[in-house]
Amino acid sequence: MSEKVADSSARLAGGRQGYFAGAVDELKKVQTPTRQETTRLTGVVLLIIVFISMCLFVMDLTFNWLMSKMISQ
Numbered sequence: 776m777s778e779k780v781a782d783s784s785a786r787l788a789g790g791r792q793g794y795f796a797g798a799v800d801e802l803k804k805v806q807t808p809t810r811q812e813t814t815r816l817t818g819v820v821l822l823i824i825v826f827i828s829m830c831l832f833v834m835d836l837t838f839n840w841l842m843s844k845m846i847s848q
Contacts, residue, residue, distance in 0.1 A: 808816070
């Protein structure tokens, strides 16, 4: 029974080392974006935010108008 415990704890320790070694290898592959890419993508995100905000604003006005029509009857 003690052999099973020793074997499983050895595999677990090797698993942790393998996991962190794999994580470090993956982090070495990461490339940071250039300043131009960051600026361009920030603009895209801001445009999407403005578009979604406008859609929600129009929907809110529409639902508000519909509810006021339904209540006033």
